[in-house]
Every structure is written in structure tokens, then in C-alpha cells.
Amino acid sequence: MTVEQTPVRALVTGAAHGIGRAIALALAEAGADVAVHYGHSADEAEKTAAQITALGRRAKTFAGDVRDSAQVNTFVADAVEFLGGLDVLVTNAGHLVGRSPVADMTDEHWHSVIDVNLSSTFYTCRAALSSLAASGGRIVTMASVAAHNGGGPGAVAYGAAKAGVVGFTKALAKEVGPKGITVTSVAPGFIANTAFHDTFTSPEAQAANVSSIPVGRAGTPDDVAAAVVYLSSPAARFLSGATLDITGAQWLR
Template sequence: MSNAPTTIAPVNPAEFAGRTAFVTGGASGIGLETARRLAAGGAAVVIADYDEQGAERAAAELTAAGGRAAAVRVDVSDPESVRAAVEFTVRTFGGLNLAVNNAGIAGIAAPTGEYTVEDWKRVIDTNLNGVFYSLRYELPQLLASGGGAVVNMASILGTNGFAGSPAYTAAKHGVVGLTKTAAVEYAAKGVRVNAVGPGFIDTPLLRNADAPQREYLVSLHPQGRLGTAAEVAELTVFLLSDRASFVNGSYHLVDGAYAAR
């Protein structure tokens, strides 16, 4: 059996028909792959990203492929920006049924005792507070639409430590806890909330890594390679679908056995 990535099966074109999805960090990487699969499944998709031009390009791509999509700029570290983006989604497509809270940043690499307060705040504001702000404004709209599903993008570092990444690791652990709490609170109201924990994925975030860095990251995964955005999107879209109707409050790794070492 080959260790190379396999071709991901096409989405059922009617699986998300009549539903609206909101995807933060949707202009590239995992967010874009997830948006593509949601649109291919019939969802109307709002691409929300700090990179407004990137979001517009992504929405244009989905529309050209026959989907329904719109773009909006969002700074997830700013609650008012998130509120406005969610309201734009409801205003544009008439409601909200699915949400993927994917926006995040890597932050600097430094030991905890040398990590700057400014960089700590910047990573926490985006990677943890940004997920809280997104849930804060998505959940009332999901309830108003009769329920739905949310996936919060955590990381393998939501369960493991990683030297030099105290803020990122703390934020992703927080995302897992926030996911479980929201799931318990909203389960009886028809909203499911799960988290996905990718290992190191071959996305634009890692494109600037030099060869030794990439080799080191590959070595952390017993499968002997980095993951792909499509592999993470496949699990994310499954969790959003009715096929995962009894999957709630859980944290799913896509990590090539990283955590099993």
C-alpha cells in the first residue's frame, strides 16, 4: 500500500444543498479546500479572511465552478469584525447552518521564558480569542436557522507540546476545551461542535520553511510525509455533514500517527 496521498472522493453534490457555510481563513490552505468541498456539495459559502483580495479570488473560483459563494474581510481578533462578517453571511444567503473556524497564525519561535508579551497576545488573540468571537456570533445564528454544525480548527498541538511554540500550543489546547464546552451547552439545541487537529500540513504556511526544517517536520510523522489540505478538509466536511450526526464535542486528529509515537 502506497504511503502517498490518495485521491479524495468527490462530494455528493446534494449533501449540503440549501445550507449556508461560513469559513474563516478560507482564502488559502485548509480553509480554501474545505470551502471548495462545501460548495461542491451544494452549500452557499462565505469566504471570510483577513486577506480580502484572496477571499474574493477564492469566492470567484467557487462561483466559476458552479457554486454559490461570497467574500468578506474579517479580522478574527476583533469581535466587531467577526460580528459584521457573520451578519454579512446571514444577510447575503439568508441564514447560517455550518461554520468552520479555521483562521490562525503561527507566531514566532522562541522558548516560553523568552517569548515576547506582544507576540503572545497576538497569537492568543487570533488563534483562541478569534475562535471564541466566531462562536459567540455564529451560535445565535445557527440556533435561529434551526441548528447546524461547527468545526473548530485546532492542531496536533492541541494535545502535544512543541518547543518554541508556547502561545500557539496554549491557544490550540484552549480551542479543544472551548469546543467541548460549546458542544455540551448546545447539543440539546441541535448544534454540534467538533474540533480537528491537523499534524503539519503542506500549506502556504509552511512554504517558507527551508529543506532542513521540512525534513524535520516530516520526520515527526510516522507516515513519512506532511499531510495535505485536502485530507484535512475531507474530515472537516464529514464532521459538518449529517453522516456525523452523533459525533459531537470531540477532537479528531489528522496527523499521520504524530500523536501515537
């Protein structure tokens, strides 16, 4: 599977490690030059860029707080200038922030989770639309199985934010389809060996998750990345407004 143009010009947010890094590398392996965005992990982002360069593709890192629309406008513009245009945008940046039951949840926690997951998706897509319209490009947003099942304990804000991402994806697909842009989303289930679960999910809960996955194993960042490459490929040219659930049949709709 190769992406539609050679070289495709891709921007991946939150690409310093984990799923974002896997997506950036998979796109590079499929022939893309990649703008590697990061929030705080500069050294890890440089490692991602170096791995892409080793694959023979162009890469450069770009910093910015995805919760701040002015910073998003700046790093998107800088990435487009580096790439010479934009064909694929992957809005991977997001965070659980922390677990909190609603009864104890502060306004600050609620807004923090919504901003880093949902507002950031809006800001980044808005900043990139004119460049994507020029190329007839692709947007892939990052949802979660939590958008469908509400997530684990204390994840109400996260589930709400990711459900918002799914709704945003559907609405934006209808709005920008006439401009030649497709908009899709991926909703990972339990993806092992990521900072997300290592930080917020106990070993016992992780083991319980894996035991409930019908395919018999946890997901990997590469599983998510493969779906993103597909959604960025000619094979997905008529797929828009949809969300692919990457769950190993743990969650079925």
C-alpha cells in the first residue's frame, strides 16, 4: 500500500512517541515527507525525525501547544512552508490528563481535557484547510473507543471529548467534501506499551483488557498506524466521515 502522491506531504501532531511516532514512520515508509509536531518532548521528536530521514524521506520537528490556536496557526504554517504544501493531516495529539469522577471534577480539569483533545482537533484542522483544499488532501483525526463506550473509570471528560471528535469528523467531512478533502477518524481500543496506559491504567486493568480482546492480544501503535496509512491511500478515496475502530473486536458497533 502506498499513499496517493510521491512524495506525500504529511503533518502528524503529537508525533514524538507512541502512536504518533508509529504513524509518522508508517507514512514515511509509504513515501511521505513528514512534519513532526510535538508539545514538550523535543528530544523524542528529533528521534522520530531522524528515523524518518533514515528512511530517505524529509522530516523536521515543529513545537506548539495544540490547546492554543495562535500556536497551532504558527506551527501549521511553518510545517506547510517546509513541506511545500500539505496532503495529509493527522491530528493525533491528545491526552487523558487524569482520571476524575464527575462529582469531584473541577472546571479546570474538564476544560483541560476538552481543549487538548477536541479543541486542538478543531484548531489544527482549521489552520490546515486552505492547504488541504489546494491538494485535495486527507484529514485523519484521533478518536478512541472511549467515544463509544465512555472509557474507563474517571474518564468522562475524555470520553466526551473523543465523542466530540467523532461528531466533528462527520460534520467536517460533509463541509469540506466539495473541496476534495476527505475526513476520517480512527478509534483505538487497548493499545499496549504506550505512555497513556502505562501512566493511567494499572497492570491489573491492562491484563483484564487484554483478556477481553477476541483476537487474543493487545493492539500496538503499528496497528493504528496501518489504518492511518490506509485512510491516506488511494484505496480510501471514497471513504469520508467514517471512524475505523481499531479494537481487535473488543468493541463492536
